[in-house]
Amino acid sequence: MERIIFFVFLCIAVKGAIGNHIFIQKQANWTEAQAYCRRCHTDLSYFNRQSDIDKLRKDAGGNIDVAWIGLHRDPNNNTAWMWSGGGHITYQNWADGQPNNINGKENNAVIRPSGKWNDAKSGRRLHFYC
Ligand SMILES: [Ca+2]
Numbered sequence: 001m002e003r004i005i006f007f008v009f010l011c012i013a014v015k016g017a018i019g020n021h022i023f024i025q026k027q028a029n030w031t032e033a034q035a036y037c038r039r040c041h042t043d044l045s046y047f048n049r050q051s052d053i054d055k056l057r058k059d060a061g062g063n064i065d066v067a068w069i070g071l072h073r074d075p076n077n078n079t080a081w082m083w084s085g086g087g088h089i090t091y092q093n094w095a096d097g098q099p100n101n102i103n104g105k106e107n108n109a110v111i112r113p114s115g116k117w118n119d120a121k122s123g124r125r126l127h128f129y130c
Contacts (some may be wrong), residue, residue, distance in 0.1 A: 009032075011039065011040035022130045023127065023129055026128075027127065029123050029124065029125055030068050034070065037130035043130070044084045044128060045069045045111075048091050053093060067127040067128045070085065071089070073106075074088065081099075093115065094116060095114065095116035098116070099119035101119055105121050106119035108122040
């Protein structure tokens with residue numbers, strides 16, 4: 001039987017307008033981060049255009065941390081990417097050389113301080129944006 005571990009994080013009350021990106025200063029793997037965002041906010045952050053990245057930077061006070069965003073590899077197509085909220089990406093902002101899927105295990109993505117994306121192992125424990 002598969003063992004399911006629940007990480008129960010209390011929701012942190014944050015000030016901010018609806019639709020703003022919220023930086024969550026907890027360390028979580030991608031799945032935990034997604035669950036937290038869905039429970040406490042809407043979902044992990046997603047981006048459909050460059051201005052969405054610019055908005056994240058503004059919401060983050062100018063400095064983007066390395067953190068999970070709502071991007072995951074399509075389980076049915078190894079080269080396609082989808083947003084946590086559903087649907088394939090129509091805009092992409094990968095860093096040079098990414099996604100490189102090291103050891104075939106990088107099925108989720110982080111945003112870097114540059115605003116560019118990098119695919120990473122979902123088990124890494126990182127901060128995240130909702
Ligand atoms: Ca990578």
